[in-house]
Amino acid sequence: DSGVTQTPKHLITATGQRVTLRCSPRSGDLSVYWYQQSLDQGLQFLIQYYNGEERAKGNILERFSAQQFPDLHSELNLSSLELGDSALYFCASSVGLAGAPSSYNEQFFGPGTRLTVL
Amino acid sequence: EDQVTQSPEALRLQEGESSSLNCSYTVSGLRGLFWYRQDPGKGPEFLFTLYSAGEEKEKERLKATLTKKESFLHITAPKPEDSATYLCAVHGSSNTGKLIFGQGTTLQVKP
Numbered sequence: 001d002s003g004v005t006q007t008p009k010h011l012i013t014a015t016g017q018r019v020t021l022r023c024s025p026r027s028g029d030l031s032v033y034w035y036q037q038s039l040d041q042g043l044q045f046l047i048q049y050y051n052g053e054e055r056a057k058g059n060i061l062e063r064f065s066a067q068q069f070p071d072l073h074s075e076l077n078l079s080s081l082e083l084g085d086s087a088l089y090f091c092a093s094s095v096g097l098a099g100a101p102s103s104y105n106e107q108f109f110g111p112g113t114r115l116t117v118l
Numbered sequence: 119e120d121q122v123t124q125s126p127e128a129l130r131l132q133e134g135e136s137s138s139l140n141c142s143y144t145v146s147g148l149r150g151l152f153w154y155r156q157d158p159g160k161g162p163e164f165l166f167t168l169y170s171a172g173e174e175k176e177k178e179r180l181k182a183t184l185t186k187k188e189s190f191l192h193i194t195a196p197k198p199e200d201s202a203t204y205l206c207a208v209h210g211s212s213n214t215g216k217l218i219f220g221q222g223t224t225l226q227v228k229p
Contacts, residue, residue, distance in 0.1 A: 002161065031215055043162070043205065043219040056214035090161055098149075098215030105150065105209070107217060109161035 003027065004110035006091050012116045018079040021113045025072055025093030031055070032074040033094075033107060034066055038087040049074055050097045081117045088112045120145045120210045124220035131196055131227050139191040139223045141206030149209040151189050152217065153182050156203045165204075196227045 003026035013019055025032050034046040045058035049068035060066075063081075068074045078085060090112045096104030121144045131137055143151065150169055154162035166175045168184040175182050179200065181192040191204055203224045207217040 002163070004161075033215055033217075035217075042221045043207075043217075045216045045218070048215045050215075056212065056216050058216055088159075092217075094215065098209060098213075103167065105215065106152070106164060106167055107215070108164055109154075111161045112159075114159070 002108040002110065004091060004093050004108055006089075006110040006113050008113060009111065010114050010116075012118065013081060014118055015081055015083060017081050017117075018077065019081065019115065021076040021078070021089055021091075021115075023074045023076070023091030023093075023110060025074070025091075026108055029093035029095050029108075030072065031094045031097060031107075032068055032072070033092040034060075034074070034076050035090045035092065035109075036087050037090060037112075043090070046076070048098075055097065078115070083117050086115055086117045088114050120208070120218050122206055122208055122218050122220035124204075124206050124223050126223060127221065128224045129226070131193075131225065133197055133227055133229050134195045136192070136194045136196070138193070139204055139225070141189040141191070141220055142187060143189070143206075143208050145208050145218070146211040149213075151184055152207045153189070153191055154205040154207065156205055156222070158203075162205055193225070196225070198227050198229050201225055201227045 005024045046060040048056040092107040092109045098105040153165040156162045166182040203222040207219040210216045
């Protein structure tokens with residue numbers, strides 16, 4: 001158990017709908033990361049938050065958005081869902097912001113949310 | 119462009135048959151190379167971080183090594199419970215927390 005929690009575990013929805021995925025980081029971790037894993041793309045970085053502020057963006061679609069709240073939990077919002085958005089969505093957390101090499105920047109992953117868009 | 123390539127894609131071993139997994143990387147200014155284990159439908163489980171060439175780390179039957187261009191994950195006398203996908207990742211050059219992952223090596227250890 002990494003200490004990172006994600007809800008829900010599974011989500012089945014229809015095209016065009018909107019869903020919210022939730023993540024609680026490990027106690028003491030300030031950075032939260034979101035990743036998408038699909039069979040053909042592997043693990044892809046979406047976005048990073050540090051202590052409530054957006055710090056880095058990856059290949060995140062405009063239909064997707066995220067935020068980190070004052071209690072450090074994070075939510076990933078996916079809207080206008082398409083069949084191709086079906087994937088595993090992982091949240092990870094670390095103590096640090098990520099800059100100099102440090103164990104503070106090691107990322108620990110949650111169990112994921114499996115999203116199926118029908 | 120930052121890139122991570124893992125080989126082989128799949129590896130089948132008999133229990134007790136030692137082998138190595140390869141991770142080749144291209145990144146400006148390595149800030150850490152990470153190994154994870156992932157079981158089907160589960161989140162990646164952190165194994166090791168390596169920071170500089172020549173560094174080695176061990177955990178049970180696993181040993182990770184690092185050179186300036188690649189990392190190896192050596193598996194000594196594997197057991198069926200070592201069956202999983204092993205992922206390698208590096209921090210990108212952009213000085214953020216973004217991890218760039220390889221496609222993984224799926225290891226199957228038969229009893």
